[in-house]
Amino acid sequence: MWYTKPMYVGIDIGGTKTLAATLTNEGVIKESVKFPTPADYDDFIKELAHTVANFATKEFKAGSVAAPGTLDRHRGVVKSFGNLDWKNVPLLRDVEKITGCPMVMENDAKLAALSEAMLLKHKYSKVLYITISTGIGYGLVVDGTIDSNVGDSGGKGILVEWHGKLTPWESFASGSALVRRFGKRASDLNDPKAWGIFAKDLSLGFLELIAILQPEIIVVGGGAGHYLEKFYDELLINLKKYETPMLPIPKIIKAQRPDEAVVYGCYDLAKLYYKEKHA
Template sequence: MEKESRNIITIDIGGTNIRIGLIDSNGKIEKITRLKKPHIGEISELILSTIKTFFSKEELKNAELIAVASAGKVDNEKGTLKSSSIGKGVLPLGKDLKEEFSKDVILINDANAAAYGEFSKYRDRTNNLVYITISTGIGGGAVVDGRLLGAEINATEIGHIIVKEEDYHILCNCGFENHWEAFASGKGIPKFFKEWAKKKGINQGKSYTSAEDIFQAAKKGGSLEKRFLEKIGEYNGRGLSTIMALYMPDIVVIGGSVVHHNQKEILEPMIKNTEKHYKLPEIIITESGDDVCIIGAAMYAFDNLREKKYAK
């Protein structure tokens, strides 16, 4: 007799989009839909209505619980999310989901969800893994001795590692200066390019509004852009070196749109500027792409079913 599959309804609230899917206990996405994220006041309503229409009655009935991944701080006691990506307020999504569907809900920070999902793939090879995402911002999560650090708040705020050397004053989204994210994230790269070129006296009238434009110019042979990306590589190397000093992972998994679109330009200088200081871990590009958080949230939820760390 074939064993009945176990499934969890999983939600990932990203910076731009919301993903809602049905994921099995092996991390396989059975079905998924992607939605444009609305204003904070409409997020809960959109998610609730989508769950009702996207899943069949049988799928809703058989789902063991609901897992939610979101940037920022999650509070399973109160069933709330708080993040700059969903506005200044607090979103009681866990509470709303529990009341609407009469199912337990587990909330997890999205970067930690991604770290846990990647760890679930490689747990037979290591108990120590770090996940890094370089996208609009820089974030990540760490599993040390088989345990996820800071399962609710993102205790491994790696994007806010200080990487300053030269006399730059680049403001991070958090309000402080010279964090890794301020220099090397998708949002930070064009701002840093402007300051870097100005300080070097080599602007040549060039200005960029997106990181991808800089990468494309470098790929086409732009010498100025190539020099700039070497500097980005130094900062990425400092960030990874700090992670090595803090956690000494055996495996580092890297994801995020900036990396996926520019693997060679990101990884080669990052590795070169890290191996000067530390023995390199195994470095892997996630195979889950943009679904890394939604898969990770499901795997974390499955592994924590017995502990019942649910939103109230």
């Protein structure tokens, strides 16, 4: 009886905070609640249940939950989380019990990628989204569809040569690495030399992804990505050094909805899922 239920629900699980929101059929957020993500999974489920129970909306068409980790989509299980000590948790089953509606589970960076790609769908068919936050995540969207084979492991799974040895990209080019190396968050860092170093290190992973995925455009999001203008010029200089006719460097832009890209992606995926079930 989904057709009688007018709203969608999106849940964005982060390492430090979780955002739950209800959205209209047109994708307008009507209610949203943030709460600190508990360290214990069972405590998280209780807190999420409490949050959803207090929404004015009690019935949903469908929804989506975003998990920052490696997923077993067939079983609805998150095998591991990037910044939480949860392993092999039955997330999809648990959130369906809480929301009372069919849910879809997806990697958080891929949902942000879908959200931003939908805003660009009339100009670009192959969109790469890279989030530079506590860690590094990425997702590829082709013709409005998430490529589920790309990006679950994020920047941890990309090895590049750094200081003479193969090193996970995320370990030295993420937002947390920026703070560790330069002593300031992206919002407070205004040293051009530091940003030049960071941009060069970022370019290593960008080049890997560009060469393999060949996107038409790259959208940059996340906490550090929100300050793209601070390192854009240096990033582009480092990328252009390696440009060839066989390796064109695509346009790079900042995310249009950086703070809520994931929850809008939850809406986009839930709506697509609902349509497929009722085609």
